[in-house]
Amino acid sequence: MDVIILGGGLMGCSAAYFLARRGIRTRLIERSAIGAAATVASFGNIRRTGRYLPQLPLAHRSLALWRDAERMLGRDVEFRATGHLRLIFDEHGHTDMRRYAAEARPWGLDIEELDATDLRRRFPGLGQDAIGASFSPEDGSANPRLVAPAFADAAARLGAEILPLTTVRSVCATKAGFAVVTSRGAFESAILLNCAGAWGAGIAAQFGEEVPLASYGPQMGVTEPLPQRILPVVGMWSREHGSYLRQVARGNIVFGGGVPRAAVAMEPGHASATPGRLAAQLRSVVQLLPALRDVTVIRQWSGCEGYIDDGLPVIGASGLQPGLFHAFGFCGHGFQLGPGVGDAMAELITTGRCETPLDPFHIARFAK
Known part of the structure; x- marks a missing residue:
């Protein structure tokens, strides 16, 4: 199995790390610098209070990973459980x-x-x-400017290929999976993970899945x-x-x-x-x-953040295209969830299941 990830924010970079840690050949493609869109605009808040209740299991999973981030990534991303x-x-x-x-x-x-x-x-x-x-x-904060590059570097040390400043020119399904043509050449993979943030709805739409998303800056x-x-x-x-x-x-x-x-x-x-x-x-x-x-x-x-009409992200497998997965549209509340989302997507892609409930965030809720 090999995976192409579109999007180099916290979601994409953490997914690249956890996939590489599971031994999956992974290539991440980012149109700008790593973590330069929604992640760098983040306040850095690691909070669970006020979240949509069915999102709390994912938030708990993520908090456990934040606590282990320095050991896991080999550098301090300034996670502090200050409350x-x-x-x-x-x-x-x-x-x-x-x-x-x-x-x-x-x-x-x-x-x-x-x-x-x-x-x-x-x-x-x-x-x-x-x-x-x-x-x-038990909640707190971390440094948004450090965390996506830290996950990207850790993923690269595990063998993932990280391609920043790379423009995606086309994406399409093939008999074997997916073909992605970029400014650095063409790549193919069995699995495509859409972590493109505010641009994620555009990727989903190319596969017939419409998501009502608008982009805003804090x-x-x-x-x-x-x-x-x-x-x-x-x-x-x-x-x-x-x-x-x-x-x-x-x-x-x-x-x-x-x-x-x-x-x-x-x-x-x-x-x-x-x-x-x-x-x-x-x-x-x-x-x-x-x-x-x-x-x-x-x-x-x-920074550019994607906001979905119902205030919830899209997380999980495509409802129409086999091999396509989504994790985008976190509505300005994704920073705390980042490591948990990456870990959950790696589990879902490699095993076909996820121990953390993701059904409330499935893209099928927008199916006509």
Whole structure:
């Protein structure tokens, strides 16, 4: 068996690693630099709180791999289990948090509820107007700029061929599997794994599988370095565009959310930050950390992410084309799932089954 993977983000690179670890000949093709689209735009949040409940088994599988990432990959990708703190500012948030905590418990996720007194005692300086919070102590963050290259390099050491900066000119099914013509030549394989992110729906459509996907870019930013004071990743319970932040080892505060994402044209697929919306974003971020009122923002960025209409990714085997598999459209929530998705796809491709339930994410849900 041999596999061609289209897409060199976290999903594609982790799949390449886990396939190569199973002894499968693997070639990964990426149109840009490794991890340069949705992965590099990611906030780096490794959270389970707030996920679609049937997604939690995959999130648990992935968290176990994050914990083992440094040993597995041979380098530090800055995974830190600092906890995920989610602030509550109104009664809607209180209701939503308690309902989710109760529903998530049978799925293996225990969320601690903090009242306002607990919050200020344990996490001083955060959310002066918050009336409470949820806390998931085993979650945390990692560095989005390090992790996809780390998986790609580890896959290459196991024999996978990694082809960045390679344009795909055509993809088609053959009697033996698939033929992919690229700017570096033509390749054939028995299996094709579509991890093309925001471009994944276009690949699926070539095989008769239509997925309602749009591309958007998050508004991300980082401040000047500050004294170390914030340990967990911080977000909020919000029915709108909730903001989030975390402090990195150097002291900078990385932040996002608070404003709608901007639409991104698929070609060339480069998402740009929109400085005109920074003031509105910072008003939301300051709710989480009032001390940011007097801090300088030193950089903004964005990236191209794929969003499916129902808010869920496509994961699993094609419903129409034998040998074709999909893992795309993670709707801005895929970073935590990345290693688990790669491992699950490697298991599914090599054994025909997966111990983690994937049925809710099958592409057949869009079949006419």
